[in-house]
Amino acid sequence: MIAEELQDQAALYVLGALDSSEAAQFEGQANANAELQELVRQLRDSASALAYAAPAKTAPAELRSRILDQISSETKVAPFPQERRSVMSWLPWAIAAALAIYCGVLAVDRSRMRESVSTSQQKIETTARELVTTRQNLGAAQQGLVTTKQDLANAQQSLAAGQSDLANTKEALAATQKNLAPTKEDLATARSAGSLAEATIVSLAGTPNAKGSSAGSIVWRQDSQTGLIKLSDMPALGPGKDYQLWVIDADYKDPISAGVVEVSAKGVAELRFKPTRLTNHPKAFAISVERKGGADKKEGPIVLMGTVNA
């Protein structure tokens, strides 16, 4: 007795209703089952009867003629006579030999193709690896380019700042030179007169407490303990205030007063001075804003200052 499930498969098989894999599986089972084979045969005959279920139509007469003419025009290979069989008995062997040779050629060709495919695959893999490396390098280069651009931008910014500083410095230098020029003239005059054999020149520059572009210079003569001070662009002070000159000496704790400096309405001053105490090691000169008439000890803010070069 054939199982119902196999009967299902047989019915579907003869109708062509199994897909290819199912049909192949069923054929495998049927090959080993004679009873199943017989069922398939019977069901196939039954299924073929379904052709009668189609509406009956008669094939055109000209189709019959066409088919019969076609088979007549073809050379029908008739069975070989018995006496010729011995003569032609080599034919199957010749065909088999030809097939064997052909198979050999195919095998060689297949081997070559495999090698070719293998080589191509290796090339593809190599190319793929190179592509990955190239991409990585490209990424690094792009990153480097970005960094370089940033550095360039920073450098340009620094250059601009430097140029700006340079311009300011040049401006300050020009102002200092401008202030220094009269002093040099005085020094030259004094030297020519032989009165300043050993004179020191000190430039005074504005401190952070200074307002405006005030500047000044001092010609100091150590041997006589006297000096000449010139100031320019000094802001006018409020009532009860005076500028006072100080000498900073390493031997004294506090700056030594060199007197009040009177500034004109145009902000300029020029006078000779002498510190109130002996100064053997003057290090710097300073101008501070003090109370009217000056102070014994420095109290107010320093607005101008210049160091004595050794």
Place this chain on the structure above:
Amino acid sequence: MAQVAGGDRDAFAALYDRLSGPLYSLALRMLDDSADAEDALQEACLQIWHRASTYDASKSSVFTWAVLITRSRVIDRLRARGRRLRVLTQMVEKEEQPEPGSASATRSASDIVEKEDEASRVESILHQLPFEQRQAIELAFFSHLTHHEIAARLEEPLGTIKARIRRGLLRLRGALQSSQII
């Protein structure tokens, strides 16, 4: 068949006369195009002519063998021309028209009686099958659908479709054997 295998043109002509009617009807039903059906039948007949020597009477009848060959050529054409979808659509339209069992009921008794040839007897037996069984079998045979496609198409469980086809085909076998048609 032995004569046909031996290259007897007259024997082949006789075979053609016996089989061409149902084979052409089958091809026309599946292809729904007379020109295509003629071409398919011509291809099938030439294959029968060339391969007659391979026919094995122990495996099937001549008619079954010829039907198998014709159906294969028709299926090739359906696949090649991509016309399968259109044919299936037309099948749906046709099958939606008759009610279950109405085909045999509306068929006049005299019409059935008058058809004394084998074809009419087979047709009569086919129409005695329950509609659901015949419908599933015909979808497989004429529309070349797999059982999965039939189940999806009829919106029925796969097991139901398998059972309908099996029962229908077994019942058809029994009826045909009783009528000594096969």
